[in-house]
Amino acid sequence: MGRSTLTLAGAAPRANATVVAWGVVTLAGALLLPWGRVGRDLWTFVPGTLGVELLAGEWTVAVAVLCAALAGSLGVAPLPLYRRGRLALAVGAVGALAVFTALATRGQAIGPGALVAALGFLALVGIGLALGGYVQADAFIGVCIVWAAAFVLVFILYPLWAVLQGSVYIDGRLTLDVVRQTISSPAFLLLDNPATPQNEMHQGLLAGAVLGGVGALVAAALTRRARATALWGLGVWLGGSALGVLYFGFGAVRNSILLALVVGVVATALGFLFALLAERSSLPTRKLFGPVSILPIITPPFVLGLAIIYLLGRRGYITHHLLGLNTTIFFGMLGVGIAQVLAYTPIAFLILQGVVRQLNVALEEAAETLGANRWHILRTVIWPLARPGVANAFLLTAIESLADFGNPVVVGGGLPYLATEIFFAATGRGTSEAAVFGAALLTLTLTIFLIQHRWVGLTSYVTVTGRPTQGVVRPLPRTLDYAVTGVFVAWVAVIVVLYGSVAVGSVTKLWGFDYTFTLEHFRGLSPTGWAVFRTTAWLSAIAAIPSTIVGFLIGYLVTRYTFRGRSALEFCSMLSFATPGTVMGIGYILAFNQGALLLTGTELIIILAFVFRNMPVALRAGVASVLQIDRSLEEASTMLRASSPTTLRRVVLPLVRAAILSGLIFSFVRAMTAISQVIFLITPRTNLATTQILSYINYGTVGLGAALSWVLVVFMALVIVGLYLLNQRLGGRAAGGMPTM
Amino acid sequence: MRGDRPVHVRLRGVTKRLGTHLAVDGVSLEVPEGDFTTLLGPSGCGKTTTLRILAGFYRPDAGDVFVRDVRVTDVPPHRRNTAMVFQEYALFPHMTVAENIGYGLRMRGVPAAEARRRIAAAVDLVGLEGQEAKFPQQLSGGQQQRVAVARALVVEPEVLLMDEPLSNLDAKLRVRVRTELRALQQQLGKTTIYVTHDQEEALSISDRIAVMNRGRIVQVGTPREIYYRPADRFVADFVGLANFVPVRVVAAGRVRMGDLEFEVPGAAPGPATLVVRPEAVALSAAPPAAAGRPTFRGRVKTVAFLGGLARYWIEALGTEWVVDVAAPGEQMYAGEVSLTLVPDRVHVLHDQGKAAGAPNGEPAAR
Amino acid sequence: MTRIVILALLVAFGAGGLAQAAPAGRVVVLCSPNVEWCDLLKAQFPRATGIQLDFVRLSSGEALARLRAERANPVFDVWFGGTGDPHFVANEEGLTEFYRPKAWDDLRPSLRDAVQNKYIPLYAGVLGWAVNGALLREKNIPEPRTWEALADPRLRGLVAYPNPNTSGTGYTMIATIVQLYGEARAFDLLKRIHRNVAEYTRAGAAPGVLAGRGEVAIGVTFVHDAVLQILSGFPVTYGSARDGTGYEIGGLSLVKGAPNRANAIAFIDWALTPEAQALAAQAKSYQLPSNAKTPVPSVAPRFQDFNVIRYDFPKYGTAAVRDGLVGRWTREVFPLPK
Structure with a gap:
């Protein structure tokens, strides 16, 4: 018993160690590492910018160093825990402010000294919040919360702010000229x-x-x-x-909204029918849903558009050769619409499959005993219950359609769309005009996102990665079953033909004219194509890890801890999901092109773009899987003296491993196929596969584009299958309870 | 039984607000060393919140927690030397029984050999020999519960906390396991704080019970005190069945009920409510005979045969009475019956809510 | 906790570790021609000079935007290729500076004079169109010989030209027609051509691709881009307006404040040598090389075969004129119903 009393009394000194450690790290970083970086090179530093050298000349640096020293000594000062927490909070906040002021006034790109100091002070703020009792958590969680908030602020909110600001703040003055010019342009809305x-x-x-x-x-x-x-x-x-x-x-606003409405309705309707089919059909075609719904996820942009050109163009294989038509009707909104419906129906399907799966069969049986036939049940029970999910699917597919860049670029028929105009404005007419287009698109998608967030709430995405539950299957009415299966089979046929045509294009001499078999396009990928492919895979793989960690951590924080700004943190994290890539792209260009945060032209910014763009995927998977773990497991671990990082590592992580793995896979795949954001950020060393494909298509070397597309598709399919098998093998030990992909 | 032992755990004026809801409202409680204290109350009364404050999951908005006079209010849960058995057991599904039990030892950096020895002892203690390599899902509910207890005990906590640990077991098993738990606690002499909403469980297992309602402790006492001398109508109603009869105490110790008058020691004059447990009424078919014992006539409305006893609902003195008759055998009453109160088993509640003779909620005074 | 600190620092810096320190001899090129050409530069320049070359391929419009965005902190050293107008604008805006290369005297005088020391001429290309003869024969339409002929109602939905907002080629076409007919008549003609236009493409080479695939019969583009389609095996030929057509002078510019200025100059001098200019043909780019000593590939279109106008580069290269014409086109032609 004496031992235990000792540990109680000894609780305070251990918290000291954390404060001391962070104080020392901050101090060492601030004093001994350079504060300034030369240009875009991450590892070339401005000489004479070590903290020790700046100390005398710059009061901000001096304040920061002082704060760090103070924080270190705080740890050993004989103070009650509470008081120490509050002091750490104050010192951390002042120090962080000093560092930020230093960064803002010095004008150099941030160096490791300032970075360590900033992170250190933020950590002290987090420790202070925890020890001071402002958040119900320990120091580790406090640090995580503050860092997560800082990252979200810098890499999600700040770029969006830069877009809004960039549209009205031009050459150092506030003006509405560009806004007025842009919205009165026919390309915007007429x-x-x-x-x-x-x-x-x-x-x-x-x-x-x-x-x-x-x-x-x-x-x-x-x-x-x-x-x-x-x-x-x-x-x-x-x-x-x-x-x-x-x-x-006329104009981009009109085209984008009309397209989003139509695509949203069609994709949702198809998704709902397919969901019914996948869950309730008595026909063997159900088994096809798995692979078919994965396909669009691993498809690089442009592939569907490319295939549509070759199959449905004026000389398209189907339109011209088979049907003898002579039309370009599939260029423009119709073609984009078809490509988007093909791409986004699986998204609607995955959402609605979860909804249909959760429908309580007992309700239907109850309705049946009350004399309703199957059609009635569909109309009066299934449909009303599924309605929120349907709304959710519609809103999400509409957002995807609005944000789509790849298809409008390839089959858009030269018409303006909001997502593409941002890029073309940025590359041809100036970033301020791009910012205006960006602000318009952002407003649209945010409105939809807010509606979705308020109305359908948090449960919506959960089903996308949720675990399947096996229930009693109620078969569909036979006629409906056959009819919808017919639609599905046609859909699969279209998919097969489209992907097949790209495959054919990659191994024939001249797609559409000369169908001689050749491997010249694959050979033609060397050197540029292969190098770009390697870079893409490498950057995507690197980005997937922090993306999963940060996303999962934020998901864990917002599900398990209550703190001020918790829902704001979650909302802002999800914001990057709802923000169209081109908007985020122009935001990154505007935000990270000068000053302390100069990052453009580095690989790092591409990785950061990937991380914060795909983090919500892991966040969602994290929230969903953590919600499935009884909170008392973590409490039991805590009671048994595990600190929160240990609990995370020993209890939570093993239980959510599958979710983390699927988060990793999706982050990786989404990075591999990303185009809209990174097209703004590519650098000499980091051209990406998707932009390379676009470049091939634009120059008419379509065979190369098709070849590279197929390399990507096959590679990603292999990665997914490989990791899935790995998970199966690892999954042997812990019985049951694993959510699947 | 308690007076000679030092206070082990003390709550002083603890208040906790969860959102807008005042979950715990100025709770003070002292738990002597080695005592088995139960927090009893309906759901939402604040008992679990109180337990979680003891565990350190919540920091109280006001008030303090002491363990052996050391203030631990700000000590995070993993630095407190308490252990907890959870309602859902919270066994780690990805660890074996032995790994579950050894988790706390590992966190404390106990050397492997000693850990093995202590795990084996704990397994032995709860009678799970041979199950060490199994995963929790492979065990029965009762076995899982024992693993949870073993996991809590193996770290030799100063204080053992249990949050409705039996609620997931079926009725028969629950009775058996609670007897085992009680025996184990007495064997180890471990200070234990137990939360339940099941009054029968609380009565059978505890040294002392603290009855909670709306975030406050309304009465602390031994099971008998709680049962026979409830502090107020809420306690009387919540713990066991009771008939409540409005009466008037006409003089000290003299109660008038309708036109009957009888002695209840300690009753102070004024309007009051008489608390009559169902078993504190004797039934007979014959008309009232014995004078001095309050007897009145009633009419049987319904009867339920419950095996060991028969429960009657009887219309008498303008209200409905619940009366239990032990070992009813074949004979059942019907129609007109006589009810006779057993005066030393009835209890007077003054209508301000203060019980006669029993000062309320001040454990320190005892 | 210590472990967490270390881990955090690793995450913070680990990602940055990807970028190894830059090699000493390096030049970063903003490359606007097709990727193959850029690839060849990347392979050949180090062999000639030992300096490593990195490039990003961006069309000339994108390239100009990128230079503008990075004005304060240029990434690129040299801007190689692309239509001349954006090079003009870049020079006007102070994004690039004129450097007089060693090979200056070997460059074709006509090109040298036309650009007036705003940038270095790299190549020249004639504006024309790719013609899908099969499609024309099918519709029984004669091959157009003038700009006016593009407005032939029978060509409805069979013409494509690049959007001048995004493509230098598109702007060259509009500027050419304006120089030929005057602004009023030019816009009247453009409005009539608009009825025939199937698609305003983003990229300058895309109309040739469309004609090659048979989406349109006439794709206005630079003829050297059409040659590429022909050599790829597409059933197209090239033609141009006999009453006069414009041309481009592809540019080569030194970025102002280039991080590797010395290497940039070395690259520029190398890029104007006949050997380096001959790489264009290898990369299937068949413009007329600016160095008179560079052998002209046999398939490349010759200037003397075309009725080339005296294109006023200084005037039509200025941002004001350009924005005026493009703006008018966007307001008056683009939104017209077809």
Whole structure:
């Protein structure tokens, strides 16, 4: 018993050690490492910028060093735990402020000295928060929270802020000129086209009014109630007017929104039908859903667009050779729409599969005993229960469509779309105009994201990686089963033909003209193609690890701990998921091109872009899997004297290993296929496979593009299968309870 | 039984707000060394929150926690020398029984040989020999529960905390395991704080019970004190069944109920409520005979045969009475019956809520 | 905790460790021609000089934007290739500086005079179009010989030209027509051609690709880009307006504040040698090389075969003129219904 009393009394000195350690690390970093870096080279430092050398000349550095020393001595000072926590918080905050001020005023790129000092002071703030009782957690968690918040602030919020700022703050002054010029440009939005005699906006409003009238009449005929008639009339009138104005309008806003609406509806409808089929069909085709739903995830951008050109163009294999048509109708919104529906239906499918799976069969049986037939059940039980999930799927596919860059670039038919205009504005007409387009697209997607976040909430993504539950399958009505299976088989056929055509393109001399077998395109990948492929795989693999760690950690923090700003942290982390890549890309260019945070032109910025873009995937997987672990497991570990890092390592990690693995895989794959953000960031040494494919396509060397695309697809499929098998092998020890991919 | 032992764990004015809900409201409690104290109350009464404050998972908004006069309010859970048995056992599914039990030893840096010895002893103690290499999922509920207990005990905690550890067992097993737990606790003399909402469990297992309601401790006492001399109507109602009859104490120790008057020692004058346990009423078919013992007539409405006893619902004195008759045998009452109170088993509650003779909620005074 | 600190530092710096220290002799090139050409430069330049070459391929518009974005802290040393106008603008904006190369006297005088010391001429290319003869025959339309002929109603949906907002080629076409007919008539013609346009492409070479694949019959592009399609095996030929067509002078510029200035100059001098210029043909780029001593490949289009106008580079290269024309096109032509 004497021993235990000792440990109680000894609790305080151990917390001291943490404070001392961080004080010393901060002090050493601030004093002995250089504060300034030369340009974009990460390892070339400005001479004479060691803390010791700057100490006398710059008061900010002096304050920082003083704070670090103070923090170190705080640890050994005989103080109650609480007081020490608060003092550490104060010293850390002052020190961090000093470092930030130093960075802002010095104008040099941040060197390791300043970096260590900044991280050290932030760590002290975290320790202070924990010890001071501001968060219910220990020092480790406190540090994690503060660092996570800092990273999210710097790498997600700051670039977005830079976009908004960049659209109104030009050459050092606040002006709305560029905003005004941009939104009055026909490429942005034209409601009334001055080049035509008629007024398109009036046409749209007229169409809306007519639709509203029809809606009211239909409602009146069906319900015979004044209220319903008025509501329906008004609703259809307003919605119809908006749609009508858009339909008759012109420009990127119009194209993007119309496309998102249509793609959202079609992909969600198909996804819902396929989900029903996958869960309830009695036909063997169900088994195809797994591989088919993975396919779009590992498909590099442009591949579908490329295939559509070759199959459906004026000389397309299907349109011209098989059907004898002579049309370019598939260039433009129709082609983009088809490619997007093919790409995003699996997303809707994965969401809705979870929804359909969770439908309680007992409810349907109850409805059946009450005399409902299967159609009734579908209409009155399944559909209402699935409605929130359907809304969720629609919103997510709409966001994806808005953010899509690859398809509009390849089959967009030269029409403006918001996501592509950002890039073309940035590369042709100046970053401020790009920022205006970026702000517009950001506003749109954020609105949708907010609706989705408020309405459908946190559970929505969970099902994407959730574990399958085996229930009693209720078969679909036979006619529906066959009809939907027909649609699905056609869909699979289209997929097979499209991917097959790319495969054919990679091994034939001249796709579309000369079908002689050749491997010249694969040989042609050397040296550039292969080198770029290696760089891409390497950078993606490196980025996947911090991406998973940071994402999982934030997921763990927000599920298990309560602290001020917790939901803000989660929301902001998810923000990078909802932000279109081109917006984030222009944001990174604007944010990290000068001053202390100068990172453009390095590999590091590409890795950081990958990390913070894909982190939400791991975050979601983390939240979902942590929620499945009873909190008392961690408490039991804590009670048995494990510190929170030990608990994380020994209890939580082994239980969520599968989720982490799938987070790793998806982060890696998403990085491999990323295009929209990184196209702004590629450097001499780090050209990426996706931009290389685009470059091949633009120059007409399509065979090379097809070859590189296939290399990517096959490589990613191998990686996924390999890691999956590895997980199966490792999974032997702990019985059950593992969520699968 | 307690007075001679030093106080081991003390809560002083502990208050905790969870969100907007005042979960624990100024709780003070002293647990003597080696004592088995149960926090009893309905769900949401703050008993689990109190336990978690003791464990260190929550930091109280006000008040302090002492272990042997050392203030531990700010000590994080993993630095306190307490161990806890969880409601769902919280066994690590990816570790074997032996690994689960040894986890705390490993965290304390106990050398492997000693750890092995202590694990074996703990396994022995809870009777799980031969199960060491199994995973928790391969054990029965009772066995899992024992692993949880062994895991908590093996680290030789100063204080053992248990959060409804039996609620996941079926009824029969629960009775058996709670007897075992009690025996184990007495054998080791380990100070134990136990949380349950099951009054029968609390009565059977504890040295002392602290009854909680709405974040406050309403009464602390031995199981008998709690049962027979509840501090207020809530305790009386929550612990066991009771009939509540409005009465008037006409003079010190003299109670008037309807037109009956009888002696209840310690009752102070004023309006009051008489607490009558179902078994404190004797039934007979014959009309009232013995004078001095309060007897009145009633009419049997329903009867439930429960094996060892029969429970009657009887209309009498304008209200409904619940009366238990032990060992009923074949004979059942029906129609008109006589009810006779056993005066030394009834208890008077003054209508301000203060019980006659029993000062409320001040354990320090005892 | 200590372990965590170490781990954190490792994560913080480990990623940075990827970038090894730069080799001493290095030049970073913003490369605007096709990738093959850039690849050849990367392979050959170190052999000639021992200096390592890194490049990013960006079209000339993208390249200009990149230079602007990085004005304060240039990454690139040299801008190689791409249409002349953005080189002009870059020079005007102080992003690049003129360097008089050693081979200056060997460069074709006409090209030298045209660019007026704003940048170094690297090659010249004639504006024309790729023609898909099969498609024209199918529709029974004669091959167009003038800009006016592109407005032929029978060509509806069969013409593609690059969007001048994103492509230097597109701008060259508009500037050419304006110089030929005057602005008012030019825009009237562009509006009539608009009805026939299937697609305004982003990239200058893309119309040739479209014509090659048979999406359109006429793809306005530089003829050397059309040659590439022909050599790839696509069933196209090239043609141009007989009443006058424009041309580009591909640029080579030294980036102002180049991090490796000395190496950049070495690269520029090397790039203008006949040997280096001959790499273009190897990379299937068939422009007219600026060095008169460079052998011209047989398949390359010859200037004398075209009716080339006196293109006013100094005027049409300025940002003001360019923005005016492109803006007018975007407002008046682009949104017209087809």
